[in-house]
Structures are given as C-alpha cells and as structure tokens.
Amino acid sequence: MTTGAIILAAGTCEKMEEFKPMMKLAGTSMIQRQMDTLRQAGVSPIVVVTGYRAEELEKHLAHRGVIFVRNETYETSEMLDSVKLGIEAVIKECDRVLLLPSDTPLFSAETLDAVMRTDAEIAIPVCGGISGHPICLHQKAMEQALAFDGEGGLRGMIHSGALPLKEVSVEDQGVLLEANTKEEYQKLLQFEEQARMEIPLEFRLRLELFKGDSFFGQGTSEFLRRIEKEGSMLKACQEMGMAYSKGWTMIKKAEERLGFCLVERQAGGSRGGNSFLSEEGRDFLQRYEEFVGAVWQEAKRLFSQYFEG
Known part of the structure; x- marks a missing residue:
C-alpha cells in the first residue's frame, strides 16, 4: 500500500x-x-x-x-x-x-x-x-x-x-x-x-544515482511524480516550492546522464501545452522506486543481522 x-x-x-x-x-x-x-x-x-x-x-x-x-x-x-x-x-x-x-x-x-x-x-x-x-x-x-x-x-x-x-x-x-x-x-x-541514550540504534539511507556525479535522487523522483500527476512542469515546480529554472535544470541534467528523454513537452495544440513522462521516463521512475524499496528491505535485514542486541 x-x-x-x-x-x-x-x-x-x-x-x-x-x-x-x-x-x-x-x-x-x-x-x-x-x-x-x-x-x-x-x-x-x-x-x-x-x-x-x-x-x-x-x-x-x-x-x-x-x-x-x-x-x-x-x-x-x-x-x-x-x-x-x-x-x-x-x-x-x-x-x-x-x-x-x-x-x-x-x-x-x-x-x-x-x-x-x-x-x-x-x-x-x-x-x-x-x-x-x-x-x-x-x-x-x-x-x-x-x-x-x-x-x-x-x-x-x-x-x-x-x-x-x-x-x-x-x-x-x-x-x-x-x-x-x-x-x-x-x-x-x-x-x-x-x-x-535509551532509544535503539537506527540507520538511515539516502539513495542517489551517480554517473560521474549525483543526478537522480528522492527529490528528482518526487518531481517526476508531480509532473506526471499535474501534466505540467510549472505546476510541479510550484507544488515543490522550486523555481521553474531549477526544475528544468534538474530534468535536463538527468536526461544528459541517462542518454534518453524523461519528460516530453508539448507547446499548444489540442492538448493545450503540457509536460508528461516519456515511456522511458515512466519505466525508469518505476525501476528507481522499486530499487529504493528493495534496498530498504535488504538494509533492514542486514541491520538486524549485524546490530541486533
């Protein structure tokens, strides 16, 4: 769920x-x-x-x-x-x-x-x-x-x-x-x-994807979710409290590192100008989110194995 x-x-x-x-x-x-x-x-x-x-x-x-x-x-x-x-x-x-x-x-x-x-x-x-x-x-x-x-x-x-x-x-x-x-x-x-002093030992993870440098993480993932939901990069930026230029730079950097289009943009026409995830973008976002979930589950198991008690 x-x-x-x-x-x-x-x-x-x-x-x-x-x-x-x-x-x-x-x-x-x-x-x-x-x-x-x-x-x-x-x-x-x-x-x-x-x-x-x-x-x-x-x-x-x-x-x-x-x-x-x-x-x-x-x-x-x-x-x-x-x-x-x-x-x-x-x-x-x-x-x-x-x-x-x-x-x-x-x-x-x-x-x-x-x-x-x-x-x-x-x-x-x-x-x-x-x-x-x-x-x-x-x-x-x-x-x-x-x-x-x-x-x-x-x-x-x-x-x-x-x-x-x-x-x-x-x-x-x-x-x-x-x-x-x-x-x-x-x-x-x-x-x-x-x-x-009494709470149990915990761990935290921050998962980012690198290709020479960091280009994709939780913020980018959520930004793509917002674009897909709203059909607009501008509205996604507004929801996340970021400048449009910053959102554009984030997507452009990720696309350059990956070598394919994440977000397709349409100006005017019958659909009235919008943004939406490409087929490759949807697939990549799903893979990233499933990867994060799998890493968390495995990390919890390993944490329990090495630090229990």
Missing part, C-alpha cells in the same frame, strides 16, 4: 514567539525530524500544508523532495481545512495518509509501522490511555474528511462513528509530546535528550 503523510504547518501560535516548525531539536528542526522518521518508515509522498510564514518554511524544506500546499486563509480557517487541502493533493496516489501537526516530532518509526499495520479506516496511536499523533486515514476516511462539514472539525469527523476506528496501543511517549507553549517545548527538549 502507498502511504503518504500530511504535515499541518499553516497556523500561528500566539503562545510561542518562535516559528514552531523550524524550532531546533538535536541539531535539526522539528519538522525535519518528522520527515526523517517518516522517510525511515518508507512514507512517501510527504505534503506540507503551509500558511503562516509560508515562503520561509518552503525555503527551509526546498531540498527535501516534499509537496507544498498553501492554505491562503490560514488566519480564519480550521485545521480540517488544511487537512482537506493536503488530502486533495495526494488522494489519487495514496491508499492511506498519516496526519500530524508540525510540533509533534518525537514519534518513532516503530509507532508508524504499528499504526500502518491496522486495517481500520482510522487508526490513532494511544500511549497510557491518551490519544496522540500521527493519525492514519485510509481511502474511505480521506473521502469522509473531504465531504465532512459537521461540527467539531477534524475531531468531530474522526469520532462521528461513520467509519471504523482503531486505537493502537504503543509504548511511545513521543506521540503525546507537542510544543504549544514554551514550557511544553522545554519538556520536549528534555525528553529528547534523555531518550537519546
């Missing part, structure tokens, strides 16, 4: 002077920490719904191969409105999505695996009897969220009883820790520092 993620980062927080998604956490930012864990669990695509200080956040994450969706009415809209924008961006390509606010960075990859293993339309991690994040929505739940206009917003939709809900018990306090106040942020930092 294809699992995406929607990180909700559009809102403001009057109780915090700093911009929460970019607040520091062990040498990185909170939102980058979330992305690292999501990638570790094989989650892709990742959508970030921006609003408040959108340009600053999009620049901060421009190299991470994520999709940006802006909530232009973030000052007056509800969280469910941001959720709907995120779902609309990925519902056609994902079997399920993980929903999480940008100030809950300490959940584990093991928790993500546990939440994703359930077949219920809605799955919520629970630690010590308290519900946390991320929440997992399957296809019917995503459709329900898009159609919901009742009371209570996202919480009202989840607990409406219209769809099966599964509470997944986990021993991961990270699902509960957030940073809505300065005091909560300090507790989060203290927990992370203490937990760092």
Whole structure:
C-alpha cells in the first residue's frame, strides 16, 4: 500500500514567539525530524500544508523532495481545512495518509509501522490511555474528511462513528509530546535528550544515482511524480516550492546522464501545452522506486543481522 503523510504547518501560535516548525531539536528542526522518521518508515509522498510564514518554511524544506500546499486563509480557517487541502493533493496516489501537526516530532518509526499495520479506516496511536499523533486515514476516511462539514472539525469527523476506528496501543511517549507553549517545548527538549541514550540504534539511507556525479535522487523522483500527476512542469515546480529554472535544470541534467528523454513537452495544440513522462521516463521512475524499496528491505535485514542486541 502507498502511504503518504500530511504535515499541518499553516497556523500561528500566539503562545510561542518562535516559528514552531523550524524550532531546533538535536541539531535539526522539528519538522525535519518528522520527515526523517517518516522517510525511515518508507512514507512517501510527504505534503506540507503551509500558511503562516509560508515562503520561509518552503525555503527551509526546498531540498527535501516534499509537496507544498498553501492554505491562503490560514488566519480564519480550521485545521480540517488544511487537512482537506493536503488530502486533495495526494488522494489519487495514496491508499492511506498519516496526519500530524508540525510540533509533534518525537514519534518513532516503530509507532508508524504499528499504526500502518491496522486495517481500520482510522487508526490513532494511544500511549497510557491518551490519544496522540500521527493519525492514519485510509481511502474511505480521506473521502469522509473531504465531504465532512459537521461540527467539531477534524475531531468531530474522526469520532462521528461513520467509519471504523482503531486505537493502537504503543509504548511511545513521543506521540503525546507537542510544543504549544514554551514550557511544553522545554519538556520536549528534555525528553529528547534523555531518550537519546535509551532509544535503539537506527540507520538511515539516502539513495542517489551517480554517473560521474549525483543526478537522480528522492527529490528528482518526487518531481517526476508531480509532473506526471499535474501534466505540467510549472505546476510541479510550484507544488515543490522550486523555481521553474531549477526544475528544468534538474530534468535536463538527468536526461544528459541517462542518454534518453524523461519528460516530453508539448507547446499548444489540442492538448493545450503540457509536460508528461516519456515511456522511458515512466519505466525508469518505476525501476528507481522499486530499487529504493528493495534496498530498504535488504538494509533492514542486514541491520538486524549485524546490530541486533
């Protein structure tokens, strides 16, 4: 199953002077920490719904191969409105999505695996009897969220009883820790520092293809996905928060290294000017993504073999 993620980062927080998604956490930012864990669990695509200080956040994450969706009415809209924008961006390509606010960075990859293993339309991690994040929505739940206009917003939709809900018990306090106040942020930092000595050894991979130099990786892969979905290189660039010239340079470099066309471009005509993947481009993208998945599975097996215990 294809699992995406929607990180909700559009809102403001009057109780915090700093911009929460970019607040520091062990040498990185909170939102980058979330992305690292999501990638570790094989989650892709990742959508970030921006609003408040959108340009600053999009620049901060421009190299991470994520999709940006802006909530232009973030000052007056509800969280469910941001959720709907995120779902609309990925519902056609994902079997399920993980929903999480940008100030809950300490959940584990093991928790993500546990939440994703359930077949219920809605799955919520629970630690010590308290519900946390991320929440997992399957296809019917995503459709329900898009159609919901009742009371209570996202919480009202989840607990409406219209769809099966599964509470997944986990021993991961990270699902509960957030940073809505300065005091909560300090507790989060203290927990992370203490937990760092207790958490199990992990590994992370960044897979790139080289031919003399690096020319194809996660960012290029996601960019090609966006082009195929939107039928437009310009729209793909806008979704990923990159300049059109940068996107063009990325594709041109990959095509030069590979020796064949990845993206075909059509100006005007009956189809009205668009971009789409060539047959070779679709085949190459599929091979790359299957390769990444196979490497991750083998790396997990080897990691367990050499470092278990």
